[in-house]
Amino acid sequence: MKFFVDTADLGAIEELLELGLVDGVTTNPSLVAKTGQDLFTVLRDICRLVEGPVSAEVLATDFADMLREGRRLAEIAPNIAVKVPLTPDGLKACRRLVAEGTAVNVTLCFSPAQALLAAKAGATFVSPFVGRLDDVGHEGMELIRDILTIFRNYPNAIRTQVLVASVRSVPHLVEAARLGADIVTAPPQVLRALVAHPLTERGLARFLEDARQSGIRIL
Numbered sequence: 001m002k003f004f005v006d007t008a009d010l011g012a013i014e015e016l017l018e019l020g021l022v023d024g025v026t027t028n029p030s031l032v033a034k035t036g037q038d039l040f041t042v043l044r045d046i047c048r049l050v051e052g053p054v055s056a057e058v059l060a061t062d063f064a065d066m067l068r069e070g071r072r073l074a075e076i077a078p079n080i081a082v083k084v085p086l087t088p089d090g091l092k093a094c095r096r097l098v099a100e101g102t103a104v105n106v107t108l109c110f111s112p113a114q115a116l117l118a119a120k121a122g123a124t125f126v127s128p129f130v131g132r133l134d135d136v137g138h139e140g141m142e143l144i145r146d147i148l149t150i151f152r153n154y155p156n157a158i159r160t161q162v163l164v165a166s167v168r169s170v171p172h173l174v175e176a177a178r179l180g181a182d183i184v185t186a187p188p189q190v191l192r193a194l195v196a197h198p199l200t201e202r203g204l205a206r207f208l209e210d211a212r213q214s215g216i217r218i219l
Contacts, residue, residue: 043076
C-alpha cells in the first residue's frame, strides 16, 4: 500500500520523505491556505520535492471552469493529479481531463455508488472520506470494504485506485492496509505515529541502560 501525506507543509513532507513514508501528496485549498503562500508556488515546490502524484484541487463547481482550472493546474508539473469533487460536473470534468492525459483524483466520496461512478468516469483515484463518515455515526471503513469488493468484481474494467482519505488514526491506516486499499493519505501526525510504540521505547531504554552499566561501547 502506498502512503500519501495530506499536507502542503514542505518541512513535514521533507521529514517524512527521509523516513520513506511519502509516495505522493494530497492537498486542498484549506491546507494550502495554512502555508500563507501562493497556490502555484506551493504546488511547484511540492512537485519538485516529490516524485509521486501531487493532488491539486480545483475551486470551480461548474464543468467549464473546472476544466479550465484543471488544465491550468496540470501545467504546473507532470506529476500533478487534478482533484475534482464527486458531482455531475466533476465527473464530466474527470472524463475530459483523463481523455487529455491528466491524472484525476475524484474527491469527497461517501458511498459505494459514488465510487463506482468515479471509476466509470475513468478517475485515476477515488477518495472515500472515512473520518468524516465516522463523525456522523457511520462506519467509515465499511465504505472502503464495499468499494474494494465492487472494484475487485471487475478487474479488467476498473483501473481506478482507492485512495483512503480523511484518515484520523493509525487504526484507520492499518485497517485500510488489511482490506487491501491501494493508497492511504494521512496527515503528518498520523504517519509519524506509525513508528511509535511504548514497548519499543521501554525496550530501547533497557538495552541502553544495560550497556551503560556494563561499559559496552561501539565507538
